[in-house]
Amino acid sequence: MSVRPYTPKLDPHPLGPKEVTWWGMLLLITIEIVIFSGLIASYFYLKLYNPEWPPAGIDKKQVLLPTINTMILILSSVSIYFADKGIKAGKQTQLKVGQALAMLFGLVFLTLKVVEYSGYDYNWATHAYGSITWTMTGFHSAHVISVFLKGMVVLAMALRGMFTPERHVAVEINGLYWHFVVVIWLPLYFTMYISPWL
């Protein structure tokens, strides 16, 4: 070979699939998907072997409030996308605003969940239906709380101007997990609120 081939430039701060944490997060998401799938499968398994589901005396869940709430959660995901786009283009303000908005939407979602669940006259210890629905909601809400707390750290770092278009792996990884927490809510929403009406 007469032409000497090129020498790759090793990237010290890679992003996306070139970055090890990105893969780590993807695998964490896989683990979580298995857990959520187990919960959803358990819901339908219990439904299959219960003559009445939801049990007698419980109305099918109303869908209006949860549907609005789901929209709010999706808006938080959009905000995160907006923040990520911002830092990729070097727009610090867009990053801060997007991140703060996402956290605000997350907080509204949690508040409305509390409002919704305080209206139910059964809890996890009433019957198996209560157990599985409270567990699904509680487990997911714990995830929303955790992305909110993680978001606080990312916001604090953003306010200190610690991210640049080249170096913002924390924004990217946190965003990836945030989108997961939003997307995994959709099958849960379908299971608990829509499937009883079908």
Add this chain to the structure above:
Amino acid sequence: VSDQPSNRQLPEEILPSHVGYTPDEELLNQAWAPPKGLIPYIFTPVNHRIVGLRFIVTAFIFFVLGGILAVIMRTQLAAPELDVVSAELFQQLFSVHGATMMFFFAVPMFEGLGIYLVPLMIGARDMAMPRLGAYGYWTYVIAGVTLYVGLLIGHGADAGWFAHAPLSSSLEFTPKMGMDFWVTAIGLLEISALVAAVELVVTIFKMRAPGMSLSRMPIFVWAILIMSFMIIFAMPAVLLATITIGLDRLVGTHFFNVALGGDSVLYKHIFWFFGHPEVYIIFTPALGVVAAVLVTFVRRPLVAYSLVALSLVAMGILSFGVWVHHFFAVGIPPIGLSFFAAASMMVSIPSGIQIFAFIATVWQGKLVLKSPFVFLIGFVFTFVLGGVTGVMLAVVPFNWQVHDSYFVVAHLHYVLIGGAVFPMFAGLIYWFPKFTGRMLDERLNLWAFWLLLIGFHVAFFIQHLLGFMGMSRRVYTYSADLGWGSYNLVSTVGAYLIALGVLVFIANVVKSFVQGEKAPDDPWGGPSLEWSIASPPPQYNFLYLPVVSGRHPLWDGIEPDGEGDTAADRGIRARPQVRDDVRESFGTSLMDAEPESRVNLVAPTYWPFLAAVATGVIFVGAMFTLWAVPVGALLFYFTLIGWHWPFSKELAS
């Protein structure tokens, strides 16, 4: 390849690929220095060799503990109506024995081997996320201590290692705290296993030496990769199982309370969806060890490398379709029975491919009969017998007949000890020189082997017959007129022989560690990269970051010179960019291992230990008060902030 072990000292030779690249050994030594001082040395190491060895040693301690419990049980069963232990204690003994061997010995042992060996085999300086390994280790220790504290204070797990509901989930049936300890210990252990699996997958995906495409990875690395994926897909199910049992016990949910709409078979599905893959989570890396040892001692590349790699993948996938065969007797629709019986039999196809590939490799090779290989013979002999009884158990009517009898006990010990413990010993002997820089005493190895092999078959073969005679598993004693006495005595004698074999092995390890023969870099003439460096390896593993252009880098004799147009050549040219003054290694692409980045690897830190303690507060505390959950979670949150905060000045500026 020569017939005899080569004893070569590779780093001293200047290979063509080393030309024009002079890493600064002193800087590397500084960057990779282990923590100084006793307290930092205990709590802060994150390096894969330290963490990996800790996993291996701790897992072996649990192997011994589980073995002691087994010996106590066999002593109780040696003759009819003995009173060595009470019925209640016996119940705790077999539950904790099973949980120990399945969760606290087998899985962490092979994860430890993976954590130690994978970076050495793929030519990396550390694991991709070193702190995660340390965190996994500490959660593992907290989990194991919890399980045994429960047993010692009289609240050992007492519903079997699989803890079937509602026995395990209702305070009415298991009023003592044993199952709370089980839930806590297993929950923590799952976290440990999951983070180690994530770390292993990412390392194998992203940190292989330039040129080591997927199809050039050693089979051992393939096996660890598949084990890790199986952990990622199976272990969350048991996490769910422990969470639901814990909720039923601690906050009064009704997942498994039939009176209020719960369902106990649901638990069986959740648990065994994990439980059967678990067997393959243990067996797959054992096969990886078999392949590594085999290839070295027959001095020939593995026959049908691609088929073996693919059959490992196939076995991993199929193992997720067989879980119901663990409870055929519970009342499953016929179509379900047929499906799961067929899937169970199908697993024998990939297993067959592997065994025949191994046999063909031996057939064509030149055998060097050293003790690691002798253990492989023990593996094949024992495991094939276990496989045969496995096919018998896949036949539904036969399964019903021997269900919950000693036949099943015999079968599972043939599969697990044959399939995992013999290969484990082979691997430990094979890599002991790399771990410690000393050789094990060959004569004592053979003593240990014969004691283990004979003891094993004496102890367990006869249990098949006991099963046919109707002896049920988990009984703490039996009446003399059943005529099982002499059979059980034979089995107990076998158990003592096994214990003696393990003692001989431990004595050998201690003796060799102190005064064993010094090991050369490559005592066996192995083909993979871990043998190209000193025994034990230097702190930074590889002075010259290796590149790879074949499946057997130390045998192929192909040395890229850095002028060509392959990933390995590009690796040679990019290599000087990897820094010597901080902990760094190559980041390469997933399929072809094209060099693309520098992976920053962290230095020793306390955060993983603190995070593990916070995790422990959540799980252990929840047994006593639910307030432990938010408090522990908050502590965990703060430790994670400390873990991730970019303290380096470089970023802050």
